[in-house]
Structures are given as C-alpha cells and as structure tokens.
Amino acid sequence: MIIPIVTYGNPVLRRECEEVTPDYPELDVLIENMWGTLKSAEGSGLAAPQVKYPLQLFIVNSLDSYQYMSTANRETYFDGDTGIKETFLNARITEYGTEKYWDDEEGCLSIPGLSEPVRRSWRIQIEYQDREFKPCIRTYSGLTARVIQHEYDHTLGKLYIDYLGGLRKQLIKNKLQRILNKKVHPKYRIQ
Ligand SMILES: [Zn+2]
Known part of the structure; x- marks a missing residue:
C-alpha cells in the first residue's frame, strides 16, 4: 500500500520520534508500505x-542512484560502496566525520518542488537495528551517508532547510508558503 x-x-x-520495539503492532506492514511508498x-x-x-524508523535506497549514475558521477558520489537498500530502526549517528565535508543539493519528499545545497559530513558512523532488530554498527560515506544524515534528522524532528543561512531561507519563503497553502502538487500522493 502506498501511504500519502x-x-x-x-x-x-517536528516531533522527536519514539523508539520502536519488536512488539509494535504490524511493524512489518508499515515497513513494507514505506518501501512501496x-x-x-x-x-x-x-x-x-x-x-x-513518529517512530525512530527510516529507510534508505542509494542503490538505485548508484545504478542509474554515470561512471564519473559514481566517483564523485560514492566511495568504494555501490549504494545500499536498508531499513534503520532506533538509529543513532555516533560519529560525524570531520575530515571531509561536502555541499550538494538536497530535496525532501515532504518539501516538494524545492532543493537547496546542504553541507554534510562525508563519512558517518551509525548504530542501529535492522528490520529483524539485529544490532548493527556501520560506517557509510558519500551519497549514502548524506541520505542517512537527512533521514536520521527526520527522526529528531529536523529538516534540511533548518541548515540554510538567513538569505537562502528568505529566498525560499514563498515556495514554503505555497506548500503550506497546499498549492504544490507533486507526482506522488501527499496529505
Ligand atoms: Zn526528507
């Protein structure tokens, strides 16, 4: 099922999300529906x-991006990995790498029609549980790490536009207002 x-x-x-426990009702269905959505x-x-x-749950698919990318772009956006398709439960980013930062355009399905450059750590370390609640500690980099940082922020009630400077914020004000007024109609279902 596709969820709006x-x-x-x-x-x-804007909520700080709650921990997910294995007895959460129909968690598997929710995760399946999120992947479909x-x-x-x-x-x-x-x-x-x-x-x-409002749960500490997010999914990341950087595998498709990798597959559709040119070789040159793969070198820019990936760092040895070929992307992931992973479900993250109760994740906590335990380290934001400080050796390299990079700026790139980010968008968000909840902020349709907008994309802005955001600075992110190239590498992160994350502790989480997978779909089967198996504890994992992993290091990710490049585009995969960027998507993870973006989605992890959602579980803290943070949006990528929070990182923009005053001028950029001013420039996107009208676009945000149009979203608030429900005047933006992306190809996918929204509510
Ligand atoms: Zn988002």
Missing part, C-alpha cells in the same frame, strides 16, 4: 514521521 506523504507544516515532522515517489529515503508515524 505529509508535507512541510505538519507538526509530526518510497519506490512510487522515486525517492532515495523516507522516514516514518513523513508517513505520520
């Missing part, structure tokens, strides 16, 4: 609050 994605202005996007929206990541569940 909530957009900028919905308070669920992400696919239909052609996104590279989706966090549970974006479909109205």
Whole structure:
C-alpha cells in the first residue's frame, strides 16, 4: 500500500520520534508500505514521521542512484560502496566525520518542488537495528551517508532547510508558503 506523504507544516515532522520495539503492532506492514511508498515517489529515503508515524524508523535506497549514475558521477558520489537498500530502526549517528565535508543539493519528499545545497559530513558512523532488530554498527560515506544524515534528522524532528543561512531561507519563503497553502502538487500522493 502506498501511504500519502505529509508535507512541510505538519507538526509530526517536528516531533522527536519514539523508539520502536519488536512488539509494535504490524511493524512489518508499515515497513513494507514505506518501501512501496518510497519506490512510487522515486525517492532515495523516507522516514516514518513523513508517513505520520513518529517512530525512530527510516529507510534508505542509494542503490538505485548508484545504478542509474554515470561512471564519473559514481566517483564523485560514492566511495568504494555501490549504494545500499536498508531499513534503520532506533538509529543513532555516533560519529560525524570531520575530515571531509561536502555541499550538494538536497530535496525532501515532504518539501516538494524545492532543493537547496546542504553541507554534510562525508563519512558517518551509525548504530542501529535492522528490520529483524539485529544490532548493527556501520560506517557509510558519500551519497549514502548524506541520505542517512537527512533521514536520521527526520527522526529528531529536523529538516534540511533548518541548515540554510538567513538569505537562502528568505529566498525560499514563498515556495514554503505555497506548500503550506497546499498549492504544490507533486507526482506522488501527499496529505
Ligand atoms: Zn526528507
């Protein structure tokens, strides 16, 4: 089932999300539906609050980006890995690498029609549980690490536009207002 994605202005996007436990009702169905929703929206990541569940749960697909990219772009955006398709539960980024930062355009399915450059760490370390609640500690870099940082922020109630400077914020004000007024109609279902 495809779930409509909530957009900028919905308070669920500003909540600090709760831990997920294995007895959470129909968690498997929710995760399946999130994957279906992400696919239909052609996104590279989706966090549970974006479909109205304030849970520490997000999914990342950087594998498709890798597959559709030119060789030159792969060298720019990837760092030895070929992308991932992974479900993250109760994640915590334990280290933001300080050796390299990079700026790149980011968008968000909850902020349709907008993309802005955001500075992120090239490398991160993250502790989380996978779909089967198996504890994992992993290091990711490049585009995969960027998507993870973006989705992880969602579970803290943070949006990428929070990182923009005053001038950029001023420049996107009208676009955000149009989203608030429900005047933006992306190809995927929103609510
Ligand atoms: Zn987002």
